[in-house]
Amino acid sequence: MRIVMIGSGYVGLVSGACLADFGHHVTCVDKSAAKIDALEAGKVPIFEPGLDNIIEHNRNAGRLDFSKELATSVANADVVFIAVGTPSRRGDGHADLSYVYAAAREIAAAVSGFTVVVTKSTVPVGTGDEIERIFREEFPQKDICVVSNPEFLREGAAITDFKRPDRIVIGTEEPRAVEIMREVYRPLYLNEAPLYFCERRTSELIKYAANAFLAMKITFINEIADLCEQIGADVQKVAKGIGMDKRIGDKFLHAGPGYGGSCFPKDTLALVKTAQDYDSPVRLIETTVAINDNRKRAMGRKVIAACDGNVRGKKIAILGLTFKPNTDDMRDAPSITIIQALLDGGANVHAYDPEGMEMAKEVIGPITYGTDPYEIAEGADAIVIVTEWDEFRALDLKRMKSLVKTPTIVDLRNIYPVAEVTKHGFSYFAIGKKNEKK
Numbered sequence: 001m002r003i004v005m006i007g008s009g010y011v012g013l014v015s016g017a018c019l020a021d022f023g024h025h026v027t028c029v030d031k032s033a034a035k036i037d038a039l040e041a042g043k044v045p046i047f048e049p050g051l052d053n054i055i056e057h058n059r060n061a062g063r064l065d066f067s068k069e070l071a072t073s074v075a076n077a078d079v080v081f082i083a084v085g086t087p088s089r090r091g092d093g094h095a096d097l098s099y100v101y102a103a104a105r106e107i108a109a110a111v112s113g114f115t116v117v118v119t120k121s122t123v124p125v126g127t128g129d130e131i132e133r134i135f136r137e138e139f140p141q142k143d144i145c146v147v148s149n150p151e152f153l154r155e156g157a158a159i160t161d162f163k164r165p166d167r168i169v170i171g172t173e174e175p176r177a178v179e180i181m182r183e184v185y186r187p188l189y190l191n192e193a194p195l196y197f198c199e200r201r202t203s204e205l206i207k208y209a210a211n212a213f214l215a216m217k218i219t220f221i222n223e224i225a226d227l228c229e230q231i232g233a234d235v236q237k238v239a240k241g242i243g244m245d246k247r248i249g250d251k252f253l254h255a256g257p258g259y260g261g262s263c264f265p266k267d268t269l270a271l272v273k274t275a276q277d278y279d280s281p282v283r284l285i286e287t288t289v290a291i292n293d294n295r296k297r298a299m300g301r302k303v304i305a306a307c308d309g310n311v312r313g314k315k316i317a318i319l320g321l322t323f324k325p326n327t328d329d330m331r332d333a334p335s336i337t338i339i340q341a342l343l344d345g346g347a348n349v350h351a352y353d354p355e356g357m358e359m360a361k362e363v364i365g366p367i368t369y370g371t372d373p374y375e376i377a378e379g380a381d382a383i384v385i386v387t388e389w390d391e392f393r394a395l396d397l398k399r400m401k402s403l404v405k406t407p408t409i410v411d412l413r414n415i416y417p418v419a420e421v422t423k424h425g426f427s428y429f430a431i432g433k434k435n436e437k438k
């Protein structure tokens, strides 16, 4: 089976490499010459654990290649995936579909024979219909079927998520496309991953509804965490206690500084806009978006409060910048807003992140970057854990204590047992727990 992936960003590259690993022949296309040149030179432009090995292995096996030329690549393809970006449109928060439609037109102009065109990018409900309309009106002689197949990959765990999915959602009612999509995912099907076929519009909405639900679940536990701080309860124990109920489930109940990343903020906003357009507002999600936006700045205030209400001239050491561990992605990372609040308060911010510092330099104001947690802890008035990277989970707290000016830890990810930190003489401010002030 010949598969072409249009867009070699995060989704396109992971999906393309994994499909090649299943034994298909895959070409990943991108307009960015720099990106394709880098990939051809064996450099993977994103940080995703395990991806470089899969790319190398499948290139060597002759199953995976890269190209800047869309038309020649798709000419003999059986399946063409559209995995280009759908950023939030400036001004109104709707998903910007200009790249999707441009790719669809280029694909239609170049394909021959029956071809399945699959939207893998997260696209609003009705996008598949619109692509089909374009094909019908502008390319009536072509035999193309439009299918929705959203991805549910998490950054940092994308390879495992692709190879061991909870489900594969495929939106099409066209029997020929059903056959081809079964063939694409046959190796997963044999592993008993359920292929869930439904109408195209339903499939498009499943993606948004899934992300909105998860964002709402996180926001729910974040609000419960605030309440825990006021009434003297422990949010981690509340999360465990409710999570043992199978109807609730224990996943996505880690209280923190608010969700970030390239998906939840963008997709929740797009769902809100779509629902408003259809005069069927999703008020729970509107509220989720508003609460999460406020929360990031509130985390800055939490750090300031831990520093006795004033950070002017104080050195604040930030551990972790990316929106979550195991990625270098800084998009909508809570660290950006938290650091801005600290800079506004006159703090002297030093930061360290294992992978995110290059990207952070483009989006964060004037701060100093360090080479490890101990270097930035030197002379600090507070240490703030913003991202739960593994290397922050077992810090040498004795050494930290000897380096800092004021022994204060603000742990926005709850990665330490309270007693472990206080034992070393630190004041400890976590999320959804009683403050431990020395």
Ligand code: UGA
Binding pocket: 122, 151, 152, 153, 154, 155, 156, 211, 214, 218, 251, 252, 253, 254, 255, 256, 257, 258, 259, 260, 261, 262, 263, 264, 267, 323, 324
């Ligand atoms: C998310 C979804 O989990 C994927 O299923 C989906 O495919 C993807 O969006 C997408 O639409 O492309 P991702 O953004 O990579 O994946 O990361 P998550 O692990 O879901 O985390 C998102 C944010 O929520 C992070 O800022 C994380 O710190 C936060 N989070 C997550 C919490 O604060 N608490 C939790 O319990 C879980």
